[in-house]
Structures are given as structure tokens and as C-alpha cells.
Amino acid sequence: MEATAALKRTSLYEAHAAAGAKLVPFAGWEMPVSYEGVRQEHIAVRTSCGVFDVSHMGEIETSGPQAADLLQRLLSNDVSKIDVGGAQYSVLCRDDGGILDDLFTYRLDEDRYLTVTNAANHDRDFGWFAEHAGDFDAEVADSIDRYAMLAVQGPEARGIVEGLATGELPNRMRTAQLEVTGADALVCGTGYTGEDGVELLMPPDDASAVWTALLDAGAQLAGLGARDTLRMEVCFHLYGNDMDTSRNAIEAGLGWCCKEATGFIGAEAVASARETGTEQKLAPFVLTGPGIPRQGNTVISGDREVGVVTSGTLSPCLDAGIGMAYVAAELAEPGTEIEIDVRGKRRAARIESKPLYRKET
Amino acid sequence: MAEESYPEELRYHPEHDWARVDGEEATFGVTWYAQDALGEVVFYEPPEVGADVTKDSSYAEVESVKAVSDVYAPLSGEITAVNDAIADKPELINEDPYGDGWLVRVKLSNASEVDELMDAAAYRKLLEDE
Numbered sequence: 302m303e304a305t306a307a308l309k310r311t312s313l314y315e316a317h318a319a320a321g322a323k324l325v326p327f328a329g330w331e332m333p334v335s336y337e338g339v340r341q342e343h344i345a346v347r348t349s350c351g352v353f354d355v356s357h358m359g360e361i362e363t364s365g366p367q368a369a370d371l372l373q374r375l376l377s378n379d380v381s382k383i384d385v386g387g388a389q390y391s392v393l394c395r396d397d398g399g400i401l402d403d404l405f406t407y408r409l410d411e412d413r414y415l416t417v418t419n420a421a422n423h424d425r426d427f428g429w430f431a432e433h434a435g436d437f438d439a440e441v442a443d444s445i446d447r448y449a450m451l452a453v454q455g456p457e458a459r460g461i462v463e464g465l466a467t468g469e470l471p472n473r474m475r476t477a478q479l480e481v482t483g484a485d486a487l488v489c490g491t492g493y494t495g496e497d498g499v500e501l502l503m504p505p506d507d508a509s510a511v512w513t514a515l516l517d518a519g520a521q522l523a524g525l526g527a528r529d530t531l532r533m534e535v536c537f538h539l540y541g542n543d544m545d546t547s548r549n550a551i552e553a554g555l556g557w558c559c560k561e562a563t564g565f566i567g568a569e570a571v572a573s574a575r576e577t578g579t580e581q582k583l584a585p586f587v588l589t590g591p592g593i594p595r596q597g598n599t600v601i602s603g604d605r606e607v608g609v610v611t612s613g614t615l616s617p618c619l620d621a622g623i624g625m626a627y628v629a630a631e632l633a634e635p636g637t638e639i640e641i642d643v644r645g646k647r648r649a650a651r652i653e654s655k656p657l658y659r660k661e662t
Numbered sequence: 663m664a665e666e667s668y669p670e671e672l673r674y675h676p677e678h679d680w681a682r683v684d685g686e687e688a689t690f691g692v693t694w695y696a697q698d699a700l701g702e703v704v705f706y707e708p709p710e711v712g713a714d715v716t717k718d719s720s721y722a723e724v725e726s727v728k729a730v731s732d733v734y735a736p737l738s739g740e741i742t743a744v745n746d747a748i749a750d751k752p753e754l755i756n757e758d759p760y761g762d763g764w765l766v767r768v769k770l771s772n773a774s775e776v777d778e779l780m781d782a783a784a785y786r787k788l789l790e791d792e
Contacts, residue, residue, distance in 0.1 A: 338701065593730075
């Protein structure tokens with residue numbers, strides 16, 4: 302992203318600025334990274350409720366008699382398993398298995414689906430969808446300007462949204478069309494924090510009123526900084542960090558959302574990687590001493606360079622440096638001791654199982 | 663978080679570090695602007711006592727959840743004391759950047775370097791222009 306390029310703003314930009322947000326460029330958008338502080342916002346989501354403006358996320362609507370067939374060809378998961386009101390996670394692959402994006406797809410109607418894209422990939426994704434749509438009796442529409450998106454997350458999130466909505470909230474991985482403070486919203490039982498909660502898709506003009514109502518009802522402001530630390534604690538992938546076109550779904554640990562029998566683009570490459578194994582695998586780790594691992598740090602075992610950190614931070618809940626790294630496949634087992642070269646200092650770490658943070662129940 | 667301020671008795675380095683000069687010795691830290699730009703500091707490892715620091719060179723790092731920032735020596739010399747309290751409570755850098763958030767004490771090797779630093783008015787001017 303060139304510094305000189307004009308940054309896009311969400312419909313809540315004025316609200317963020319008025320709330321004292323620290324606004325930063327992110328994937329071509331001017332987005333709030335934090336308000337009061339990343340740690341505080343992180344803890345708010347873990348203990349009560351935080352609301353994130355994630356309107357930079359893109360949307361693609363796929364409709365028509367063969368909408369499901371088109372999506373089955375594009376998406377790695379089995380699209381036929383999504384019933385109306387359902388949701389599904391998948392990756393979008395190239396023919397060689399390289400990952401173009403990771404996506405949530407919601408089935409709005411019999412022959413209408415909404416797919417949520419990552420901001421940085423939206424244009425490429427839409428181009429990919431449009432390129433393949435011609436082979437099917439289906440239409441794809443770039444719907445990014447039709448939606449604002451708010452993520453309301455945390456143990457109190459459902460209660461807060463319920464108080465503002467006209468009907469019952471959808472369960473996890475389900476959706477419902479409800480009125481939220483008068484706005485027509487697609488309420489989705491999804492999120493990126495490891496907490497219970499919902500994501501709301503609505504017309505941009507309504508976002509400000511919904512945002513204000515959520516805050517008045519007790520939701521706390523949360524920025525993209527906390528969103529990043531929250532997702533790292535539960536080992537959710539971030540496109541561009543933990544996967545990209547040079548990685549396939551198997552090495553990224555996303556084989557569970559690939560159903561090769563559906564014949565999606567890239568299925569053969571994924572099947573082959575699943576069959577023969579991959580040289581490296583993505584694995585979560587925790588530093589056993591001081592330090593904060595960062596993206597790009599080298600992973601060391603003995604005197605060998607065995608991998609690279611793709612995401613790293615200080616975990617507010619674990620109070621330790623945590624991250625994810627691609628490491629030699631034989632080292633990707635929980636309990637394996639490794640070291641992370643953090644700008645010249647070797648920091649002791651251990652591979653752990655997912656998620657790194659587990660909710661006390 | 664502390665209120666924005668730039669005490670008159672300090673000298674300032676353009677990389678947003680301050681020095682409180684006391685004869686042949688000086689105390690170093692980062693300015694209010696630096697800690698505000700970085701956000702809440704969550705990790706800091708003090709350098710070694712006895713280590714040499716060189717004006718305009720990095721002698722430590724402060725880290726927020728999101729980012730790492732180098733700390734530059736405003737003057738040259740040898741470290742005679744480090745603020746160990748910050749290792750346990752790095753947020754002191756945010757709460758009191760000119761007091762409890764000090765980083766190192768240095769025996770200066772070239773006291774004339776002080777003349778190259780800015781006073782508070784010049785530093786404020788630099789911030790306005792940024």
C-alpha cells in the first residue's frame with residue numbers, strides 16, 4: 302500500500318475519531334487499531350463484550366440457479382452442506398493449491414449466498430469469482446459497498462444484541478435476518494475472537510445508530526489490535542501472515558475445511574499434499590521465558606534454522622509471548638522445544654496444541 | 663497514562679528521547695510523544711550496566727503489543743545504572759515517562775554533546791512539524 306494512495310473510510314470513521322481512536326492504514330482502509338489500549342480492549346472481550354468495526358471486510362453475493370455449483374467449484378469446503386441460514390468456513394485456492402483467501406459463506410436463500418472476504422484480497426477474490434462465474438448459470442456481485450460489518454464479541458455479547466434485536470439470535474454458525482435498533486441486519490453466529498458473540502451485516506447508513514446503541518447497552522470499543530491478539534490466542538489464521546498463495550491448506554493446518562471429493566479448484570493439489578505430507582506445518586507456540594515473538598523471526602532447533610514466525614504477540618491472557626510459525630513438519634508436535642530468534646536474542650519456546658488460550662468453564 | 667508534557671529542564675533528541683543532564687552524568691528516557699505513539703509498553707529488557715552507549719545509536723528496545731521501537735541514546739557514555747523496576751512494570755514508561763519510567767543512568771564520555779540536543783521549546787516545535 303502506497304502511503305500516498307487515498308485510504309478508504311468506513312461509515313463509522315467519524316465515530317472512531319470522536320472516540321479518540323488511534324487510526325492506522327490497514328489493507329487500504331483507515332481503521333481504528335485501538336481506543337483506550339489493546340490490552341484493555343482484549344480483556345473486555347474475554348470478560349464482557351467488545352464491539353469491532355470490521356466494515357473493511359468485503360462481501361461477494363453469488364446468486365442464480367447454479368450459485369451452489371459455482372461456489373462448490375471455488376470454495377474448498379462442501380458447499381452442499383450449507384442449508385438456508387447456515388454458515389461455513391473455507392479457503393479459496395488456486396489450481397496449484399496456493400491459498401487466495403479464507404472466507405465465511407452464508408446461505409441467505411435457496412439460490413443466494415453471501416461470502417465475506419478479507420479487505421486486502423477482496424478485489425482479487427471478486428475477479429476470481431467473476432472469472433469462473435461464466436461457466437455456470439450464476440451471477441456474482443461485488444457487494445462491498447452495500448454492507449457495514451460489526452463484530453460483537455464476548456460472554457455478554459449475545460445478551461447485549463438480544464436486547465436490541467426483534468427476534469431470537471442465531472446459534473453458532475447460523476444466521477438470521479433481524480431488525481437491530483431498527484436496522485435490517487444479517488446476524489451471524491460467527492466471530493474471530495474465540496468468544497461467543499455475533500457479527501452484524503447491515504447497510505452502511507444504519508451502522509452509526511447500531512454502533513451507538515451497542516455502546517449504550519454496555520459493549521466496549523475494541524480495535525483491530527485487540528482483534529489480532531484475540532485471534533492469535535485461539536490460533537485463528539490471518540491471511541497474509543499465516544497463509545498466502547505460497548502455502549497450501551494442508552501445511553496451514555486447514556485440511557479440515559477442504560473436501561477434495563467436491564472437485565474444487567485446487568482439490569488435486571490439496572489431495573496430493575494430504576497424501577504425501579508437507580515439508581513444513583503451521584504450529585502454535587508459547588515462549589517459556591521473556592520476549593515477544595514477531596512476524597518474520599527465525600525458528601531455531603539446535604543450530605538449524607527450521608522455520609519462520611508468521612504471527613506473534615504478547616498474550617494478554619497468558620502473559621507470555623505467543624505465536625504461530627511454519628516449522629519442519631517433524632517438529633510441529635506439541636511439546637517440542639524450539640527457540641525463536643527475536644532480533645538477535647534466542648528465546649526459548651515450546652510448540653503447543655490449539656488453541657493456546659482455553660476458556661475456563 | 664500521563665498528560666502530554668515536555669519538562670523545561672530536560673534536553674531532547676529528535677528520535678524522541680530525553681536526557682536529564684547532571685554534571686558528568688545523565689539520565690535517559692523516552693518522551694511523552696514516544697510512549698504515546700507506541701501505545702502501552704508491555705515488554706522492556708534493560709541493557710547491561712557497564713555497557714557503552716553512543717549518541718544517536720539504539721541501546722534498548724521497548725515493545726507494545728503491536729510493535730517494537732528502538733530507544734536511542736541522546737548522548738554517549740557508559741551505563742552506570744538501569745531501571746530494573748521497568749522490567750517488571752513496563753507500563754511505568756507510559757505512566758511516568760520522565761520520572762519512574764526513566765531507563766538508564768550514564769556517565770558521559772563527551773559532555774559537549776549536550777549542546778547538540780534540543781531544549782523543550784525546540785522539541786515541541788519539531789513535534790508540531792511532524
